[in-house]
Amino acid sequence: MKLLDNISQLATCRAEGGQGDIHPIAGAALVWEGNRILWVGPEAEVPEEFRGAGRMDAQGGLVIPGLVDCHTHLAFGGWRAEEFEQRIRGESYLDIARDGGGIARTVRLTREASEEELALKARGFLDEMLSLGVTTVECKSGYGLDQETELRLLRVYRRLAREQPVRLVPTFLGAHQVPAEYRDDRAGYIRLLVEELIPRVAREDLAAGCDVFVEQSAFTPAEAREILLAGRAAGLALRLHADQLSSGGGAELAAEVGALSADHLEHISERGMAAMARAGVVAVSLPLASLYLAQPPMPARRLIEAGVAVAVATDFNPGSAPSYHLPLALTLACTLQRMTPAEALKGATCYAARALGLESQVGSLEPGKAADFALIDAPDVNHWLYHFRPNACRATVVGGTSRAGVLGDGGGDVPR
Ligand code: NIG
Ligand code: FE
Numbered sequence: 001m002k003l004l005d006n007i008s009q010l011a012t013c014r015a016e017g018g019q020g021d022i023h024p025i026a027g028a029a030l031v032w033e034g035n036r037i038l039w040v041g042p043e044a045e046v047p048e049e050f051r052g053a054g055r056m057d058a059q060g061g062l063v064i065p066g067l068v069d070c071h072t073h074l075a076f077g078g079w080r081a082e083e084f085e086q087r088i089r090g091e092s093y094l095d096i097a098r099d100g101g102g103i104a105r106t107v108r109l110t111r112e113a114s115e116e117e118l119a120l121k122a123r124g125f126l127d128e129m130l131s132l133g134v135t136t137v138e139c140k141s142g143y144g145l146d147q148e149t150e151l152r153l154l155r156v157y158r159r160l161a162r163e164q165p166v167r168l169v170p171t172f173l174g175a176h177q178v179p180a181e182y183r184d185d186r187a188g189y190i191r192l193l194v195e196e197l198i199p200r201v202a203r204e205d206l207a208a209g210c211d212v213f214v215e216q217s218a219f220t221p222a223e224a225r226e227i228l229l230a231g232r233a234a235g236l237a238l239r240l241h242a243d244q245l246s247s248g249g250g251a252e253l254a255a256e257v258g259a260l261s262a263d264h265l266e267h268i269s270e271r272g273m274a275a276m277a278r279a280g281v282v283a284v285s286l287p288l289a290s291l292y293l294a295q296p297p298m299p300a301r302r303l304i305e306a307g308v309a310v311a312v313a314t315d316f317n318p319g320s321a322p323s324y325h326l327p328l329a330l331t332l333a334c335t336l337q338r339m340t341p342a343e344a345l346k347g348a349t350c351y352a353a354r355a356l357g358l359e360s361q362v363g364s365l366e367p368g369k370a371a372d373f374a375l376i377d378a379p380d381v382n383h384w385l386y387h388f389r390p391n392a393c394r395a396t397v398v399g400g401t402s403r404a405g406v407l408g409d410g411g412g413d414v415p416r
Contacts, residue, residue, distance in 0.1 A: 002400070003053035004407070005029040005043050009380040010063040011342075012040060013349040014364040019304050022342045022381065030063060032371035035399035040365050056408040058375055061394060062384055064345060065365050066135025066372030068352035069326050071263050071284050073173075073317035074139035075122040075156045078109030080318045084292075093293055093320065094245060097217045103143070103177045106318050110143040110153070118156045119163075125316070126166045129324050131404040133374030133393040136353070136362050137166050138313075140211055142173030146181075147197060150174050154206035165403045167372075169356050171239065172201045175212040175219055175227045190223055194230040202234035208357070209260070210236040214243075214250040221249045228257045237357050243267040244289075255279035261311065261355035265298040266290055277307040282355040285347065286315035287332035288323050300337035310339070311355045312347035331388045341385040371400035375407060 010028035017023070031039040031050045039050055083096050083105075096102050110118070122139075129137060139157050144150035150172070157170040174193045182189035201207045210231025212224040218241075219227070228238050237260050242250025244264035251272025254262035262276060263284035276283060283303045290297035300310050312333045316324040326348055333344040353363025362370050375395040378384035384392055395405035 001033045001053035003031045004056045004058050007058040007063045008060045011381055012365045013065050014366050015350050019343045022346050032400050035371055037367055037369050037371050062376040062378045064374050065349040067133050067326050067348050068136040068363055069134050069313050070138045070311055070352040070355040071313035071315050072139050075118045075153050076106050076110050076143045076318050077113035106143045107145050111149050115152050126164055130166055130396050133396050134326055135372040135398045138169040140171045140173040142176030145179035165398045170207045171209040171211045172207040173211040177218050193227055198230045198234050211239045213241040214248055221253045251276050254281045273306045282311050283308045284311045284313050287336055288329050289315040289321040293320055297336050300339050309351045310347050311351040312344055331385050334385055341381045345381050373397050
């Protein structure tokens, strides 16, 4: 049994209440045994039976639930730095995609990469994410777009789930774009997805979810509906890339098919917001992607006011969001989307876990949940997201075991 005390603030982030209710405890202690949390509360009230637990000193830091990045494209071949410059010079994301760049370019590079190469590269990303306090990561396929490479990407995730500590939640995104070889046979590609790939991925338990990119350059809502219904029939949770570059009915479709989340939503319609609120679909905001594409972000305030839970994630990918810095995404959600630090944190913990269907296990610090947490070198959540630093995380614990940094070590800039 272990007890962490001398915590200046502990944000439990339990579900109760709304977006801004993170249920903070000042002067807190946290008790866990094995991989489960036993108790959380004010230090002065630690129950007798836990007082003999092995003690660790948080040195006046902030404790938050392990961060949940509920939208990444973690494994891919190559990079696309030249497109970064092309966009700066004025070409649009869709222009570049039309000329064979964008997703199609990463597909070519990913098909050339071995399972070994893809795993090694993604493993490096996960190590750095862990050091930032991230303990659960959703990871999409979608840069293979043929049977062999899509399965290779999902096998990379299966292997990494065994070999390293970050909890992985794989999603099948065969519907990221129609691959070049099917350009004149869209229906044929959709048939391949619906009749072969989705059933196989589900049968081999290679993914927990199924995602579709609904966009002019990718799939229409009608095509997406067919693919998502096949995913649902195979027992996969549903999520959508919706209304990112144009308003296309993606949010409405997410509500109609009972998706766990609709992501991006920079161009969401009023009807889409109301439909998502009614259906309880989580809106996943990806402010790094909006920033890199220099477009206004999802209208998070309006979604919150409409009664939608807003999660915040990175969208890490080699094109529109080449960064996996989730704390940076949170600071951007505050400054660009006017989410308070507490609202942003709830979006990367409790609501991100909800978007993955894992709310009963991770995303909040309460008895019975996984002992996944991060010790942050800041006195409280406001200070942490206001004073952005490359890495304010002192230690990351997954399943009760310290996996990055040093728990109980002193440090940096906590004003005392
Ligand atoms: O989430 N929107 C679609 N997919 C990614 C971009 C992928 C890419 O550019 O490679 C996204 O932004
Ligand atoms: Fe994405």
